[in-house]
Amino acid sequence: MRNIPVKRVDLIFEKVTCKEIFLKTLELKPEEIIQSVIESGLKGRGGAGFPTGLKWQFAAREKSNEKYIVCNADEGEPGTFKDREILDEVPEKVFCGMAIASRAIGAKVGYIYLRGEYKFLVPKLEARLNEFHKLMKSVGHDFKILLRLGSGAYICGEESALFESIEGKRGEPRNKPPYPTKAGLFNKPTCINNVETLVYTVMIQKYGAAHFKDLGTKDSRGSKVFSVSGDTPKAGIYELELGMSVQEFVDVFGDGDTKTVQVGGAAGFCVPRKRFDETIIGFEGVPTGGSMKLFNSSRSMYNVLHNYLDFFTEESCGQCTPCRVGCQQLLKGIEAVKKGEKSSKYLDELVKLAATMKLAAKCGLGQSVGNAFSSIVENFKEEIIY
């Protein structure tokens, strides 16, 4: 296994001339654009990690005169804040990525779904969108972007819930299949990408697929923007090459007393100190949408887990029973064990419940509650019980 020490990269925030890059892609055939994204090895940066080029290819192959590009800017995962910074610093690169995608799949309309908590960004985004639309007109590409706001629902970051929300409904996830590339927004073929993913597609057009592919590892190509918070003297936003181990990360960002790192937010995994060395941050180890939370030995993992479960209990959309009831029971369960009303063996039952949720919940929210739950309970059992 190739280990890459922590290495800063500057692709996402690099100032570029979008017009130049876009004109270059206009000369390419849609298939050529898609091929370059496939070759780069870029996987979705929202956390799920679906190969971006394939997603574009599926959407491109659908025959429909109405298709959509959606930018998922509903960044709600606890500990993730990089999309806000990207939209604040380089919004035109996000728009440019959407325009490239629109050329690739043949869409004329794009939506940005911005979480309500980031409404303060709207005046700036609208002004920049104005300029962008002028640019599209001047280069003769028929594509417009509409801005839609969320209203405080974490679940709307789930792609099909996000479509429901844009359509003016409750943000309840749909059954899959059909997948968005076949029937997404307004039941039309839709390509939905994370903010950061879209910016990488711009940089892949600028520097070529090979430049991106050379970074990272076989399973995790390229770099990634990390949101670093918790017990660290260096909280902030960092673009790093993929492939480092948690240990290497902690060596740079830890406070010298790091007990565990929660990778991927409340829906992610808890990596304890004893596994820092062997755990790679990436799709071959622990995948992440960028949330890296460090906890030192002064923190109670019971409090951390309680906070996460409280979060999920509130944010579960309530549509399917495994998630709605499961979240509540996990929360009540650890409270009962803590108070001594249930024996410590009850935790094993709860781990089984979390596993059931992973199998039976309708969407990614309910399916991933078990990630944090089981990894925290297994590694910090004493802290949960006593």
Add this chain to the structure above:
Amino acid sequence: MITITESVREKVGKHGKTRDALLPVLQDIVAEQNYLSDLAMVEVAKQLNISAADVFGTATFYSFLTPRPMGKYVIRVCKTISCSMKGKHEVLSTIEETLKIKLGETSADRKFSLLETNCIGWCHKAPAMLINDEPFTELTPKKVTEVLREYIKNR
């Protein structure tokens, strides 16, 4: 004073009458009136030609589209883990003491409502809060007192 009918008509004029206009219309009403009254929701239903129950059902899915009257300034203090470990509790008690309201309450002059919310995306500058749309970060009891003082002044 403009009536609720006129106010809704103006927003429907801006966003359209199709179903996907519902959330933008409701969001604009909340931005203007700080909450969704029954009257407003019934009016939206009428003008978009959908049932009032559907409007209510959709609105109440979203925590920012509240059917409960709110103050002019809605304070939402982040309660998720980073903020919670970096002194959110002290910030919250300072706000409660300064405004003489408890969590979930609205001040008697209807100027402030105090709520908690889930992660608002400022974990690296915790603790954080929103006052209406504006974020405030790296809060301390001293800093939050100063912020509130400005809002109290601007009646």
